[in-house]
Amino acid sequence: MSEKTGRLMLEVRGLNKRFGQVRAVSDLSFEVRRGEVFGFLGPNGAGKSTTMRIITCFIPPTSGTVLVDGLSTADKDLAVRRKIGYLPESTPLYSDMTVKEYFAFVGQIKGLKGAALKSRTDEMFSVCALTKMADRQIGKLSKGYRQRVGLAQAMIHDPDLLILDEPMSGLDPNQIIEIRNLIKKFGEEKTVIYCSHILSEVSATCDRILIIKDGRVVVTGTPGDLTSGHRGGSRYTARIKGDVASVYRSLRSVAGVSHIDTEVVAPEGWVCARINAEGKEDIGEGIFKCIADNGLSLSELRRDQTSLEEVFTELTGGGK
Amino acid sequence: MNTVAAIFKKEFASYFISPIAYVFIVVFLVGTNFMYFQPFFLINQADMRNYFGLLPWVFLFFVPAITMRGWAEERKSKTIELLLTWPVSDAQVVLGKFFAALAFLAVTVALSVTVPVTLFIIGNPDPGPIIGGYAGALLMGAAYLAIGLWVSSHTENQIVAFILAWVAMFVLMIIGHPVVTMKTPSALVPLFSFLGLFTHFESIGRGVIDTRDVIYYLSIAGVFLFLNAQSLGGRKSE
Numbered sequence A: 001m002s003e004k005t006g007r008l009m010l011e012v013r014g015l016n017k018r019f020g021q022v023r024a025v026s027d028l029s030f031e032v033r034r035g036e037v038f039g040f041l042g043p044n045g046a047g048k049s050t051t052m053r054i055i056t057c058f059i060p061p062t063s064g065t066v067l068v069d070g071l072s073t074a075d076k077d078l079a080v081r082r083k084i085g086y087l088p089e090s091t092p093l094y095s096d097m098t099v100k101e102y103f104a105f106v107g108q109i110k111g112l113k114g115a116a117l118k119s120r121t122d123e124m125f126s127v128c129a130l131t132k133m134a135d136r137q138i139g140k141l142s143k144g145y146r147q148r149v150g151l152a153q154a155m156i157h158d159p160d161l162l163i164l165d166e167p168m169s170g171l172d173p174n175q176i177i178e179i180r181n182l183i184k185k186f187g188e189e190k191t192v193i194y195c196s197h198i199l200s201e202v203s204a205t206c207d208r209i210l211i212i213k214d215g216r217v218v219v220t221g222t223p224g225d226l227t228s229g230h231r232g233g234s235r236y237t238a239r240i241k242g243d244v245a246s247v248y249r250s251l252r253s254v255a256g257v258s259h260i261d262t263e264v265v266a267p268e269g270w271v272c273a274r275i276n277a278e279g280k281e282d283i284g285e286g287i288f289k290c291i292a293d294n295g296l297s298l299s300e301l302r303r304d305q306t307s308l309e310e311v312f313t314e315l316t317g318g319g320k
Numbered sequence B: 001m002n003t004v005a006a007i008f009k010k011e012f013a014s015y016f017i018s019p020i021a022y023v024f025i026v027v028f029l030v031g032t033n034f035m036y037f038q039p040f041f042l043i044n045q046a047d048m049r050n051y052f053g054l055l056p057w058v059f060l061f062f063v064p065a066i067t068m069r070g071w072a073e074e075r076k077s078k079t080i081e082l083l084l085t086w087p088v089s090d091a092q093v094v095l096g097k098f099f100a101a102l103a104f105l106a107v108t109v110a111l112s113v114t115v116p117v118t119l120f121i122i123g124n125p126d127p128g129p130i131i132g133g134y135a136g137a138l139l140m141g142a143a144y145l146a147i148g149l150w151v152s153s154h155t156e157n158q159i160v161a162f163i164l165a166w167v168a169m170f171v172l173m174i175i176g177h178p179v180v181t182m183k184t185p186s187a188l189v190p191l192f193s194f195l196g197l198f199t200h201f202e203s204i205g206r207g208v209i210d211t212r213d214v215i216y217y218l219s220i221a222g223v224f225l226f227l228n229a230q231s232l233g234g235r236k237s238e
């Protein structure tokens, strides 16, 4: 057991959290390996922030265990907190302080002093583009700059595990790219867990994703697993010259095709066909051959990717 | 220790950022000086017993005003979520905040040095009771502050924190006062007057520093600081 936990950065086992009648987290178990960038997704109220608060030792769980690098949050909470850098959802900061004063304070709290404090602060300022704001009062910063201050304070002591609750909110597109690169770079050696509602962002940065709903695991896997595997089939779009009936008839004859939607499109005489196939293997060649054999012409044929949004909506949306 | 110092520094500085602090200092100084010097010129007595006699009542308003922000603001602005997930123990944060509040109170009380200076200019007072009075004021202030901070850790509303702290202090103060002890069952009187903050301050105000009084104040402060750390650890309903 110890050998296995040695490699895991985070181990969550049978976690439960109740707030009175509300079950925010129900029997949640997952693990995060060292060096992973781990995406934590779920609809509003799914229990993401609550789980993060438990991992960071802000609130104790109703039951269950959390091990951070093998240390339990229940009895080693200071040691656990030393390993973690955390950005809470609402980016709470001391608005009376200037950016510089704030980092002097946070650095000292996190055990940095002297030259180390100065070099870490300078590094964070340049990484998060805060240098120009050093003397501004935090309360008067724009939302995006507050977010950067929040990120920088989470990283200043170079933690093993970075936990970010919606780090991209309020950032401009350039800054989103910078933060994405930052997360990726940080994730090369260290571990990052973050939650976000920008799913394209998550699928671009994360090694693994966990989707929860109502405090329970819905699915977990790599972005690739989730987007390719979930319906067990593949989809194609083709633009074909011909009338609807003959297009439909010829496509039906292709092996593996399960469903076809056709639609007449401009210019006249062209049809757009959406083809669903059962297997995962590529039937593009079959489609192409069949169309050529039937004397039809083709201007476009592509295999469609299921987006993470679609997976997310299907697994968590609708119904209750 | 470094951590306590960092929190102390930040908290102490934050008292002086808000203009309310200055308003309170001025009100405190003008109020106490005014109330003191009026009977002083009437009775013409060159000591500070009356002045120190006033302090428990003045602190009853002044201390809740100092402590109401303590935790309530951290809770309201949610900065508590970062503070308590940084690598600091609950005890370190509680002590940092407490000593900052105590230092602020000490600065304010020290500004009332005009009173003894006036006394030494116009008369020849005995310095013993004056020094004893100041020491007692700080000890009593420490006990009050610990209560106020503990109360503040239960709400995110500063006004509620002020009022509840006032009530808690008032109760603890009044139970040793003759008004109450006259009407309580005689078996409880020693207990009440032991627990009452007031009883202990009277002897210090006379310039007598009894170890029992000192222990009393320090234990009240200790108990409430402990409860404060407990209430942070038990932020289960958060």
Ligand SMILES: Nc1ncnc2c1ncn2[C@@H]1O[C@H](COP(=O)(O)OP(=O)(O)OP(=O)(O)O)[C@@H](O)[C@H]1O
Residues within 6 Å of the ligand: A019, A022, A023, A024, A042, A043, A044, A045, A046, A047, A048, A049, A050, A051, A089, B237, B238
């Ligand atoms: N302090 C609290 N008291 C009572 N209920 C709470 C508390 N905190 C969270 N909850 C409830 O727990 C559930 C999960 O909330 P949580 O904040 O973890 O969701 P989330 O996944 O972070 O959602 P979002 O995407 O909106 O941030 C919600 O139903 C919420 O109302």
Ligand SMILES: [Mg+2]
Residues within 6 Å of the ligand: A048, A049, A050, A089, A165
């Ligand atoms: Mg949330």
